[in-house]
Amino acid sequence: MSGLDADQLKRLIREVPDFPKQGILFYDITTLLKDKTGFAQLIDLFSEHYIGRQIDLVLGMEARGFIFGPALAYRLNAGFVPVRKPGKLPAATVKVEYELEYGSNALELHQDAIEKGQRVLIVDDLLATGGTAEATARLATLLGGQIAGLAFVVELDFLNGREKTRAVRGLLAVALR
Secondary structure, eight states: OTTOOHHHHHHTSEEEETOSSTTOEEEETHHHHTOHHHHHHHHHHHHHHHTTSOOOEEEEETTTHHHHHHHHHHHTTOEEEEEBOTTOOSSOEEEEEEEETTEEEEEEEETTSSOTTOEEEEEEEEESSSHHHHHHHHHHHHTTOEEEEEEEEEEOGGGOGGGTTGGGGGGEEEEEO
C-alpha cells in the first residue's frame, strides 16, 4: 500500500504491561480500532495482499477476528464466517479441539459454512503460538475448504506461531511486526 507507515500503525496499539497477569505484555488493539485512518489503512494493507487470490470466505475467530473479518470480507468481495467457541452457534456444527500452553480449547463452525473447494482466508488480531489458527484451518479443511491464506495484525515472533501454520507459509500476512 502506497503511503502506509507501519511504524505509525504500530504506535496506535497500546502496550499494557502485566495484563492479564504479571510478566505479560498485552497488545491492546482498541486504540488502533478507534483511529479511523489507522483502521482503514490496516484493512487496505490486508486487502492489497489478498486481492486477486480469489477469496470466497473470510473466517474470523472469536472474538477479535469478528472485528477484522467482516471489513476484510467486504473489501475482498467475499463472505464472512464466524468461528465460535462451543455452544454459540445455533445449527449443526463441526468441532475441533486443540491444545494450549496451559490446557485445551475448542472451536466450531456450522456444518454448512463452507462449500467444498471454497477458498478461505483466516483472520485474527494476533498470531501467538498458532494453535487457534491451526485449529481454524483444520475446521475449514474438514468442511472441504482450501486455505488461501492467514492474516494477523500482530505477530509475537518469539512464540513461533508460524511453525504451526507452515503449510501456508507463503500465504501468511502480518500487518505489524
